[in-house]
Amino acid sequence: MKYAEEFRDPIAARAVLDKIQQVVDQIGATAEKPVHIMEICGGHTHAIFRYGLDKLTPAGIEFIHGPGCPVCVLPMSRVDECVELAERPEVIFTTFGDAMRVPGTRKSLLQAKAEGADIRMVYSPLDALEIARRNPDREVVFFGLGFETTTPSTALSIQQAAREGLENFTVFCNHITVPPPIKALLDDPHMVLDGFVGPGHVSMVIGIHPYDFIAEDYGKPLVVAGFEPLDLLQSVLMVLEQIRDGRAEIENQYSRVVPDDGNPVSIAAIADVYEERPTFEWRGLGEIDASGLRIRDTYAAFDAEVKFGIGYGADRRIVAEPEGCSCGAVMTGRMKPVQCEQFGKGCTPEMPLGALMVSSEGACAAYYQYGGARAAEPAE
Amino acid sequence: MCLGIPGQIIEITDEARMMAMAEVSGVKREVNVSCIATGPIGDVVGKWALIHVGFAMSEIDEDEAAKTLEALRGLGEAEETLEAMAAGDAALEGRA
Numbered sequence: 154m155k156y157a158e159e160f161r162d163p164i165a166a167r168a169v170l171d172k173i174q175q176v177v178d179q180i181g182a183t184a185e186k187p188v189h190i191m192e193i194c195g196g197h198t199h200a201i202f203r204y205g206l207d208k209l210t211p212a213g214i215e216f217i218h219g220p221g222c223p224v225c226v227l228p229m230s231r232v233d234e235c236v237e238l239a240e241r242p243e244v245i246f247t248t249f250g251d252a253m254r255v256p257g258t259r260k261s262l263l264q265a266k267a268e269g270a271d272i273r274m275v276y277s278p279l280d281a282l283e284i285a286r287r288n289p290d291r292e293v294v295f296f297g298l299g300f301e302t303t304t305p306s307t308a309l310s311i312q313q314a315a316r317e318g319l320e321n322f323t324v325f326c327n328h329i330t331v332p333p334p335i336k337a338l339l340d341d342p343h344m345v346l347d348g349f350v351g352p353g354h355v356s357m358v359i360g361i362h363p364y365d366f367i368a369e370d371y372g373k374p375l376v377v378a379g380f381e382p383l384d385l386l387q388s389v390l391m392v393l394e395q396i397r398d399g400r401a402e403i404e405n406q407y408s409r410v411v412p413d414d415g416n417p418v419s420i421a422a423i424a425d426v427y428e429e430r431p432t433f434e435w436r437g438l439g440e441i442d443a444s445g446l447r448i449r450d451t452y453a454a455f456d457a458e459v460k461f462g463i464g465y466g467a468d469r470r471i472v473a474e475p476e477g478c479s480c481g482a483v484m485t486g487r488m489k490p491v492q493c494e495q496f497g498k499g500c501t502p503e504m505p506l507g508a509l510m511v512s513s514e515g516a517c518a519a520y521y522q523y524g525g526a527r528a529a530e531p532a533e
Numbered sequence: 534m535c536l537g538i539p540g541q542i543i544e545i546t547d548e549a550r551m552m553a554m555a556e557v558s559g560v561k562r563e564v565n566v567s568c569i570a571t572g573p574i575g576d577v578v579g580k581w582a583l584i585h586v587g588f589a590m591s592e593i594d595e596d597e598a599a600k601t602l603e604a605l606r607g608l609g610e611a612e613e614t615l616e617a618m619a620a621g622d623a624a625l626e627g628r629a
Contacts, residue, residue: 277587
């Protein structure tokens, strides 16, 4: 328990860990026959490694790292399209910094910037709006990326641009939603999952009910969790108790921030600006039905795909993953990061081959950063 | 970009655009408050909120704000967000 002192309240952490051990024993889970719990969110993956929760919890629990890192699931073809947009002389391409180093087939945005493309890292789509106001003779494109937590910010920015009648602001929309890939994973016969820890900040926007199908149709528990290490441990305990009791419910451990029905202003803005795409490509997972959003026709003037004839609005081309990259297998839990032959050799956070090594929320980067001796252990 | 950071709303800067000044870990940053301003916009002044890519998304109490900030610092996410805010300011000037 060498990490336990890192907790703000080590006594409380100890008590929850004891209870977890008790329930794992009651379930009869062991290292050979573990309970599989998926933490969906990349922020949770990061916290699990940072605080060594996978080592603190009993061997009867195996964490499967979910697809909840938007940078990691971004397909290479979309990065290529970003570069294509950014290299247009009239365009100022604005993006969250996280996306800069994701490899495309030709280059990353960082490389394109080094070669002279006007690419600017921003904190918020509001920064992109302001750049558009200050540069009326340029086309300002914002790279809309992320799950339901970020979607309201671009929806509200597009509404604001419409109110102002801005004619040089568009969003290249790559927003994706959490529930569809969970359904896809549950439908995969090779995937063994016993329960889920749900992303707290996504539910801050959408509430907890979009996950009802996981309990009702698949009989699996999900607990929406906060980001403190103690939140995560308590959520794991709540999932385990449901498994022990034969219950499947959607519970809210993070109710101090997450209302069960989400944030009504955000939900209304998303519904006003966006609609579901029939299908959207996820790196490592392929095309998933109704998992991506596009800008509605009423806001077509703010849609970079329409304005520049690019992406899902034009020719779709599937791009193969780079040679030797196992991101897909890691993402679906078929392989641990250290089992990839490129891990720490041809693929490092400084020179990532695959997207899971790019973001601090990617499973490979988390293994690399916090793995230490663990990364050197023989493959399981 | 996926985790919100706690900040305190200190003044309204542009009512028409629903913008307010927030203080985030000692750094001042203009944010949009439309998601938390359910009544008169002035009511949000003094409140704490989780701020996500420039939008105050959920009202929280001061104690929760302190705990969340500590958790984010532990993950290095607080620093990352503050750096992103500085990068955003530079981008407005065309320096990023």
